[in-house]
Amino acid sequence: MITEKAYAKMNLFLNVTDRRPDGYHDIESVMHAVDLFDLVNVKVKESGNSIITVETDAAELSFSEKNLAYIAAEKYTTKYGIKDEIKITLDKKIPIGAGLAGGSSDAAATLRALDIIYKKSNTEELLSLALEIGSDVPFCLVGGTAHCLGRGEVITPLCVKDKLCFVVAIGNERISTPKAFAELDARYGENFPDNTEMCQEMLAALCQGETISPFLYNVFEEVTNICSVKQIKETMIKNGAERTLMSGSGPSVFGVFKTHTDAQNAAESLLSLGYFACVAESVGDANITL
Ligand code: C5P
Numbered sequence: 044m045i046t047e048k049a050y051a052k053m054n055l056f057l058n059v060t061d062r063r064p065d066g067y068h069d070i071e072s073v074m075h076a077v078d079l080f081d082l083v084n085v086k087v088k089e090s091g092n093s094i095i096t097v098e099t100d101a102a103e104l105s106f107s108e109k110n111l112a113y114i115a116a117e118k119y120t121t122k123y124g125i126k127d128e129i130k131i132t133l134d135k136k137i138p139i140g141a142g143l144a145g146g147s148s149d150a151a152a153t154l155r156a157l158d159i160i161y162k163k164s165n166t167e168e169l170l171s172l173a174l175e176i177g178s179d180v181p182f183c184l185v186g187g188t189a190h191c192l193g194r195g196e197v198i199t200p201l202c203v204k205d206k207l208c209f210v211v212a213i214g215n216e217r218i219s220t221p222k223a224f225a226e227l228d229a230r231y232g233e234n235f236p237d238n239t240e241m242c243q244e245m246l247a248a249l250c251q252g253e254t255i256s257p258f259l260y261n262v263f264e265e266v267t268n269i270c271s272v273k274q275i276k277e278t279m280i281k282n283g284a285e286r287t288l289m290s291g292s293g294p295s296v297f298g299v300f301k302t303h304t305d306a307q308n309a310a311e312s313l314l315s316l317g318y319f320a321c322v323a324e325s326v327g328d329a330n331i332t333l
Contacts (some may be wrong), residue, residue: 044086045156049148050076050326051137051211052183053290053297056245057261058238059227063194067178068224071238072191073201073245074182077323079211082134083112083149085156090128093120099133111150111176118172119154123163138319140217142291144179151183155330166331170196179291187329190246200333203325204252210279210306212313212320213295214271223292226266236262256286256299263292272296275318282309297323 056073063069095116104110108117112131120129131153137145151173158164164172173180178194190199227235238260245258267289275296276287283305284298300306306322313320 044084045159047083047085047152047156049081049083049137049145049152049183050186051079051323052076052144052148052179053209053211054261055249055255055259055288056242057263057291058242059224059231059235059262060237061235062228062233067194068227069193070191070195071242072195073188073242073249074179074191074195075188075203075207076183076186076326077209077211078326079137079143079321079323081137081145081149081152083152083156084132084134085116085153085160086130086132087160088128088130091126092128093126094128095120095131096129097131097133099135101133101135101139103139104133104135111146111180112153114176115150115153115172115180116157118175119157119161119164122168122172123161125161125163129157138213138295141213141295142218142289142293143211143295144183144291147177147179148183150176150180154184166333169331185329185331185333186326188249188325190242198333200329201246201249203249203327206325206327207255208300208303208306209297209323210284210300210309210313210320211290211295211297211323212275212279212310212318214269214275214318216269216271216294218267218269218293220292223263223266227262230266254285259286259288259299261289264289267293269294271318274316275313278312278316279309282312284309
């Protein structure tokens with residue numbers, strides 16, 4: 044059995060730059076893996092019949108063929124003509140539907156695990172399979188920290204000088220990603236805000252180990268009005284967060300903290316208010332070298 048860690052992804056910077064003819068949007072983002080992770084266990088048995096099963100401890104997760112780990116296994120085995128029994132077990136810790144790419148990361152970890160077992164693929168082919176599964180899956184395959192363009196698949200890995208300390212939190216509401224993009228379209232039409240310079244400043248701050256707080260940005264905050272997001276942000280600031288930001292299309296929020304103690308106190312305050320909250324650090328190393 045192979046076990047891969049599927050790390051949560053946060054967008055330290057996320058802007059939408061264009062609408063594309065294929066229905067997607069071009070983005071500019073700085074994606075950052077943090078050490079909040081699911082464990083993805085993959086076990087295979089020779090059988091001559093392709094049978095994929097996904098089991099998880101998370102009751103709210105679909106076991107159906109829509110599960111991204113299932114889709115990843117199906118795409119990998121179809122591409123390489125593998126006909127085996129594949130059993131995937133997901134030990135979920137990343138909140139579901141949170142904007143933390145939990146499902147995408149499970150799919151990416153499934154691809155990595157299958158390729159450790161079968162050794163049929165290469166980085167280019169894995170990245171291409173990853174993009175067929177979802178826009179965040181290529182970054183989750185690579186991991187670490189990266190500047191991402193296109194739908195997210197044009198990846199430039201970054202060397203980050205210092206590990207950062209965050210608190211990640213979320214309430215019970217969920218946001219539909221397509222709806223969030225549609226709201227941005229309604230707000231901006233064809234003229235999305237141009238924040239490329241700010242993104243460059245974020246990249247420089249990360250490389251040089253300077254504070255990233257002034258350059259945190261997420262365009263989706265402009266079309267999100269959720270009570271829990273507001274309360275989580277206020278609680279984090281009260282407990283010493285330098286800045287807070289929503290991740291992805293939301294509604295998870297992260298705060299940047301100078302000390303682990305402040306972060307721990309903030310997480311405890313949020314837990315006492317009934318939110319999911321945890322301290323998370325930068326992962327640092329990438330899973331795959333590009
Ligand atoms: O790629 P993924 O399946 O995660 O995307 C979910 C939905 O989010 C897409 O169907 C699309 O509506 C929207 N999306 C987008 N542009 C992106 C990523 C996602 O419009 N770069």
